[in-house]
Amino acid sequence: MKRSFLHRGIALLWSALMSAGSVAAQQSNRPSPRADTFGRDGHLYIGADYYPEHWPRERWETDIRLMREAGFNVVRLAEFSWGFIEPSEGVYRFDWLDQALALLDRNGIKAILGTPTASMPAWVARKYPEVLAVQSNGQRYTWGSRKDYSLSSGTYRLLSQQITRAMAEHFAATPNVIGWQTDNEFAGPQDFSETSRIDFQDWLRRNYGTLETLNRSWGTHFWGHLIGDWAEVTIPDCVGEGMWGVSGNPSACLDWRRFNSWINARFQADQVAILRAANPDWVITHNLMGLNPTIDYYELARDLDLVSWDNYPALDRSGQPYAASMAADLMRGLKRKNFWIMEQTAGAMGWATFTDTPLPGELRNICYQQLAHGADAQIWFRWRTATAGREQYWHGLLGHDGRPLRRYREAAQVTREYRSLEPYLKGTTVKADVAIVYDYESIWSLASQPGYAGNDYTSAVSRYYNALFRAGISVDLISPEADLTQYQLVLAPDLVVLPDARARRLIAFVERGGVLMTDIRTGVKDENNLAHERTLPGLLSDVLGITIEEYGALEGRSYPVVSKELFGDTLTATHYVDWVTPTKADAVAAYGRWPLESFAAVTRNQAGRGIAWYVGTVFEEDAFYDRLIDRLLNDARVERWVHLPEGVEASVRQGAGRKLAFLINHNQAEKSVTIPSGKRELLTGEVLGDRVRLGPFGVAVIEW
Numbered sequence: 141m142k143r144s145f146l147h148r149g150i151a152l153l154w155s156a157l158m159s160a161g162s163v164a165a166q167q168s169n170r171p172s173p174r175a176d177t178f179g180r181d182g183h184l185y186i187g188a189d190y191y192p193e194h195w196p197r198e199r200w201e202t203d204i205r206l207m208r209e210a211g212f213n214v215v216r217l218a219e220f221s222w223g224f225i226e227p228s229e230g231v232y233r234f235d236w237l238d239q240a241l242a243l244l245d246r247n248g249i250k251a252i253l254g255t256p257t258a259s260m261p262a263w264v265a266r267k268y269p270e271v272l273a274v275q276s277n278g279q280r281y282t283w284g285s286r287k288d289y290s291l292s293s294g295t296y297r298l299l300s301q302q303i304t305r306a307m308a309e310h311f312a313a314t315p316n317v318i319g320w321q322t323d324n325e326f327a328g329p330q331d332f333s334e335t336s337r338i339d340f341q342d343w344l345r346r347n348y349g350t351l352e353t354l355n356r357s358w359g360t361h362f363w364g365h366l367i368g369d370w371a372e373v374t375i376p377d378c379v380g381e382g383m384w385g386v387s388g389n390p391s392a393c394l395d396w397r398r399f400n401s402w403i404n405a406r407f408q409a410d411q412v413a414i415l416r417a418a419n420p421d422w423v424i425t426h427n428l429m430g431l432n433p434t435i436d437y438y439e440l441a442r443d444l445d446l447v448s449w450d451n452y453p454a455l456d457r458s459g460q461p462y463a464a465s466m467a468a469d470l471m472r473g474l475k476r477k478n479f480w481i482m483e484q485t486a487g488a489m490g491w492a493t494f495t496d497t498p499l500p501g502e503l504r505n506i507c508y509q510q511l512a513h514g515a516d517a518q519i520w521f522r523w524r525t526a527t528a529g530r531e532q533y534w535h536g537l538l539g540h541d542g543r544p545l546r547r548y549r550e551a552a553q554v555t556r557e558y559r560s561l562e563p564y565l566k567g568t569t570v571k572a573d574v575a576i577v578y579d580y581e582s583i584w585s586l587a588s589q590p591g592y593a594g595n596d597y598t599s600a601v602s603r604y605y606n607a608l609f610r611a612g613i614s615v616d617l618i619s620p621e622a623d624l625t626q627y628q629l630v631l632a633p634d635l636v637v638l639p640d641a642r643a644r645r646l647i648a649f650v651e652r653g654g655v656l657m658t659d660i661r662t663g664v665k666d667e668n669n670l671a672h673e674r675t676l677p678g679l680l681s682d683v684l685g686i687t688i689e690e691y692g693a694l695e696g697r698s699y700p701v702v703s704k705e706l707f708g709d710t711l712t713a714t715h716y717v718d719w720v721t722p723t724k725a726d727a728v729a730a731y732g733r734w735p736l737e738s739f740a741a742v743t744r745n746q747a748g749r750g751i752a753w754y755v756g757t758v759f760e761e762d763a764f765y766d767r768l769i770d771r772l773l774n775d776a777r778v779e780r781w782v783h784l785p786e787g788v789e790a791s792v793r794q795g796a797g798r799k800l801a802f803l804i805n806h807n808q809a810e811k812s813v814t815i816p817s818g819k820r821e822l823l824t825g826e827v828l829g830d831r832v833r834l835g836p837f838g839v840a841v842i843e844w
């Protein structure tokens with residue numbers, strides 16, 4: 141009893157001190173306006189993730205010579221090297237890293253260093269066992285893996301600050317260190333310890349102020365779960381599947397995820413403040429994980445100069461590579477600027493079993509897809525395949541044998557080509573007329589309460605994203621708080637959490653002349669994950685010109701949907717239906733079977749100077765989404781500039797008076813695309829006729 145009181149007191153004190161520190165840290169953490177994604181010398185950063193500490197010193201010269209010969213000008217180093225740098229507490233060894241950096245510098249190669257906190261040395265866990273997180277089953281992690289830390293542990297935060305400061309001060313004047321990656325791939329939630337619970341309680345107290353507000357916001361009258369003391373708050377049960385799913389309060393679950401996202405940002409802010417103080421010229425970034433749903437990346441990116449991400453597209457080639465495109469568009473959307481690739485597939489991938497090896501031209505294809513979407517740096521993971529440890533089968537550009545073979549040669553080819561494109565690329569980015577609202581709070585709300593079975597937010601967004609991809613239209617994935625004025629068309633699917641202020645922004649967008657599309661489950665919940673007390677679609681009813689009095693999950697059944705205007709044929713409604721009654725809107729598609737014949741499946745409404753569409757079900761056929769996107773683009777007056785064969789992707793980078801069209805063939809067979817004749821392809825220098833031929837995995841970069 142006494143112990144837990146003491147424990148709580150210390151934890152609270154820590155938390156208060158640390159939060160005060162974080163506020164100060166956050167003020168000095170503002171990203172530097174100088175941070176350009178393009179190298180200051182006009183060169184793109186191209187290179188590999190390199191682990192000199194894994195190889196004998198005699199090998200380094202060979203590695204670095206090979207990198208130079210491939211045209212590389214950057215490496216990422218040291219993000220898992222805490223054990224080497226601080227072999228015991230307070231004892232630092234920098235000689236090996238100094239030597240590696242000096243050798244890289246002599247070869248014209250710059251470095252991004254990682255703060256090495258994602259993998260703690262053995263002595264840390266032994267000396268301070270409380271820094272290890274507790275898993276959801278109540279068991280503390282045993283040391284021996286990575287990402288096993290408790291971000292609520294004051295001890296771990298202090299140790300992280302100490303190693304960050306020691307490295308920052310040591311390398312502050314090292315000429316070829318250009319910047320930092322914080323930690324490695326932040327994720328969560330991962331800590332179910334008592335410390336984490338206290339940190340959560342404290343976060344709630346700061347956010348809600350009074351218990352009365354907390355109780356109201358969480359709707360704790362349900363099941364009589366009134367909270368009479370902050371210390372009564374537990375970590376809610378939020379992970380589960382099936383009809384009953386989880387038993388925790390959904391409002392508490394949403395806050396638990398918000399809190400877990402925030403503690404990662406807080407941990408990062410500690411490090412960023414130290415790095416900025418040591419050398420304000422450094423570029424600070426983090427390697428995000430694309431569509432990973434666990435962290436609010438808008439929040440995490442706020443302190444960074446630029447966003448980087450780790451791109452490992454599936455090599456099973458079972459479909460179009462939509463996800464890597466969508467992730468890139470989100471990564472660009474986080475700061476509304478170009479981004480870096482910090483890790484990218486360099487060979488077969490896997491820890492226990494592995495994938496196929498990339499086929500000839502596939503590594504190059506993966507690079508161009510990202511370049512086309514705004515990647516201004518290309519770093520392959522990893523330089524050479526590890527001969528020890530968990531990742532022996534996660535292949536690098538070089539194999540276990542360390543010889544520069546096919547994958548190395550392909551990376552060198554990409555580098556040569558990129559260098560020739562640099563003068564054209566500089567100052568360009570993707571400028572989209574179309575945006576998709578991408579909302580972490582809706583992701584998290586649906587994670588503990590999907591509503592209808594199989595309602596996964598990212599898949600819901602993908603239905604529309606993929607159709608835009610097939611139409612060759614550029615899209616920004618943006619925060620629900622982002623300014624919409626630059627867009628002609630905004631899609632806001634599955635936006636289950638819709639606070640009134642956000643609904644009003646969507647309405648204003650339409651009234652000013654925008655075209656909006658939204659769909660099922662949008663606007664069901666408020667910011668606390670409590671159901672709005674309004675007939676659906678709530679505040680959006682007027683702008684959409686519809687009302688929804690009933691809805692239901694189809695649980696494997698389907699309805700035919702008919703629409704002469706939209707697709708002629710009969711299509712299939714699956715998973716879920718809203719019984720949509722148009723009040724002002726036109727019913728563009730309707731159900732073809734009792735008892736839904738009088739309800740609309742798709743509606744379109746003119747409101748103010750704009751148009752608002754609603755899709756009330758999940759269509760089985762991609763063809764529906766293709767037709768819908770055609771109509772939306774038409775309403776929004778966004779022109780289709782190209783017609784693509786299946787599996788060919790298009791993207792445009794523009795700026796500085798230039799427009800570059802990328803065509804990327806994801807098929808293993810030749811494809812050709814019709815274009816206006818007389819345009820120049822930049823990789824070959826050839827002036828093209830009215831068709832461009834793309835070999836298997838081939839690409840073309842055309843001055844448009």
Ligand code: GAL
Pocket residue numbers: 324325450483521531534
């Ligand atoms: C990434 C991670 C790397 C490496 C790679 C392959 O997610 O950042 O450190 O582990 O996966 O497993």
